[in-house]
Each structure stands twice: as structure tokens, then as C-alpha cells.
Amino acid sequence: MLTCLSNHLPFWERKLDVVFLSHQHADHLNGLVSVLDRYTVVHFLSENVENGTILEKVEKDVLAEKNLIASYLSKGNRIVVTGKTEIKVFWPLKELVELSLNNDKKGNLDVNGLALAQLLIYGKFRVLLTSDLEIPFLDIFAKDVGKVSVLKVSHHGSKNGLSKAVLTSTIPDLAVISVGKNTYGYPTKETLSLLKEKGIRVLRTDQKEDIEIISDGNSWAIVN
Secondary structure, X not given: OHHHHHHHOOOOOOEEEEEEEOOOOHHHHHHHHHHXXXXXXXXXXXXOOOOOOHHHHHHHXXXXXXXXXXXXXXXXXXXXXXXXXXXXXXXXXXXXXXXXXXXXXXXXXXXXXXXXXXXXXXXXXXXXXXXXXXXXXHHHHHHHHOOXXXXXXXXXXXXXXXXXXXXXXXXXOEEEEOOOOOOOOOOOHHHXXXXXXXXXXXXXXXXXXXXXXXXXXXXXXXEO
16 A cells, blocks of 8 residues: 555655545555555545454554544545545445444454445546445445446455446446455456346456556546
8 A cells, every 4th residue: 555655656755635535444444544654644544443353452652642532423424525536425325324333243243344445426427436335235335326437346356346237337447456366256256247148348456556547537547
């Protein structure tokens, strides 16, 4: 994560206006701890989960050390960046978050099921960010999203991270799979077959490393 930032920010830039933590799993949180150590973060946004794990403690300890107060997001929240740039939150449902906070068996929570799903809108350019959400959660809100330019395929391309219904609803021009070396077989043949069947171009970070997409709000392009 630090390498990616240093590749795309000037060396003197040490402030990040907004940082999102999609959910409290090690492969999403650990790299972010290093970012918080190296950069000044103005706003820290995440889902509101208390699951009693060491990762929850790590997150809270790091935020306290940096004097950061987390802002928690749920469906319906909207972050306006500029006049034509905004982020809409489609998941988690506020009701599910409240149920999880009142659950006595917090250690058994499905953290993936409470992860953030966000739609980045910049003019006509639209990117759906799905973190590690899986079916059936994706199917619930995908129909409300509409067509997107880019779909970040959920959960590193797991077999439950995509469905025909999601692709039919969002009709992405490009699918991006964030995945590294793993023992789970990600991205799975089921997910890759769905994308191939729909004729959707796929880019994978295990093949291309950093994937950079630029847009002026009307057109967009992949930086080789």
C-alpha cells in the first residue's frame, strides 16, 4: 500500500484527506496501519463493527495514537468531494450494524457481510467498490446501483464474490480483481467464467500489480 501511494503521490505529500477501511480483516487493515504511521490522515471512515478480536483492538489503538476519530458509514450515506464527485454508500444496512452491535456473540460476526460497498461517481465515470462482500448481500443492493464503468470484483474473485444478477444490474465495462498469491484459488474459475461469458474485460493485480485508471468525468482510460 505504501509503495502504491509513493508511486502516485509526490514525495513531499504526506497528507491524505480521506482514508476508508472497508472492514476489520488483516489483509485490509495491516497495510493501512503503515499508511497511518507515514501519513497525516484528516478523515478516517469505516463500518461500525465490534467483534472483540485483536484486529478491532489494533484499529482502535492506532486511531487513538493518531488522535483520529472514526466516522462510521452505512447505506444512504453520501460523501460529496466536489460538485461532480461524490461517494454513495450502499452497504451495510444500518439495521444490520445495530444488530451486530447488540449481538452477544461478537466473535462470530460475519465481518465480510458488514463490509463497505461504495459507488464512486465522477461525472459520467462510475466505480463500484465492493470490498469483501459476497452473495447474497451483493444481489440485494446491486439492482439499485445501475450501470458502472468499473466493477471492483468482490472478495478477491471468490466464487461467492460475483453473480449473474450483479453483472446484469451493473453492466461494467471493466472488472478489476484485487488479488495476490493465495492458497484459496482466487480468482476462482467460476468468477472468471461469469466475466468471460458477459464479455467483460478483466484486469488482475496478481498479473498487472498497480492498476491505474484516469478520467475527466466524461471518458476514462487505463494507464499502461
